[in-house]
Amino acid sequence: xxxxxxxxxxxxxxxxxxxxxxxxxxxxxxxxxxxxxxxxxxxxxxxxxxxxxxxxxxxxxxxxxxxxxxxxxxxxxxxxxxxxxxxxxxxxxxxxxxxxxxxxxxxxxxxxxxxxxxxxxxxxxxxxxxxx
Numbered sequence: 001x002x003x004x005x006x007x008x009x010x011x012x013x014x015x016x017x018x019x020x021x022x023x024x025x026x027x028x029x030x031x032x033x034x035x036x037x038x039x040x041x042x043x044x045x046x047x048x049x050x051x052x053x054x055x056x057x058x059x060x061x062x063x064x065x066x067x068x069x070x071x072x073x074x075x076x077x078x079x080x081x082x083x084x085x086x087x088x089x090x091x092x093x094x095x096x097x098x099x100x101x102x103x104x105x106x107x108x109x110x111x112x113x114x115x116x117x118x119x120x121x122x123x124x125x126x127x128x129x130x131x132x
Contacts, residue, residue, distance in 0.1 A: 001084045003130065005077075009101045012078045019071040026064040028054040093129045096122050 032052050038044040085101065088094040092114075099105040099113070100122070110122035 001081070006081060006084075006097070006101045009078065009081045010104050012074050012081075016071065016074050016078065019067055019074065023064060023067045023071065026060050026067060028056060028060065031055045088129070090129075093125060096126050097129075100126065 030052055031054070032050060034048050034050050037047050037049045039047060081101065085094060085097045088097060096110055096114075099110045100107070105113075107123040108119045111117075111119055114122060116122070
């Protein structure tokens with residue numbers, strides 16, 4: 001796993017939310033209309049009936065499929081990053097990776113949380129781990 005893939009985590013979360021919203025909008029929707037009709041028996045008086053159905057659009061169907069595929073890919077990439085971070089044996093390093101990539105903390109905030117006055121302390125541990 002490289003730094004570039006790890007940095008995508010926060011964007012993947014936003015992309016998954018965005019794609020989920022777009023998928024909801026791309027689904028077929030129920031439409032309602034009122035039509036004129038007449039009584040089936042004499043006297044044939046005009047009546048108004050409400051009818052319902054699904055709006056159908058080929059474009060929406062294609063868009064739905066494309067968005068669904070993108071959502072699945074984004075979820076797979078997100079899980080891959082989470083599994084990589086979870087697989088780190090050293091809890092100290094795992095904490096740094098989790099706070100940086102999953103929670104989006106700055107290096108300074110992570111270093112302070114770990115009790116260091118050196119702002120790049122967490123980044124140095126992180127870089128050493130990636131070089132292994």
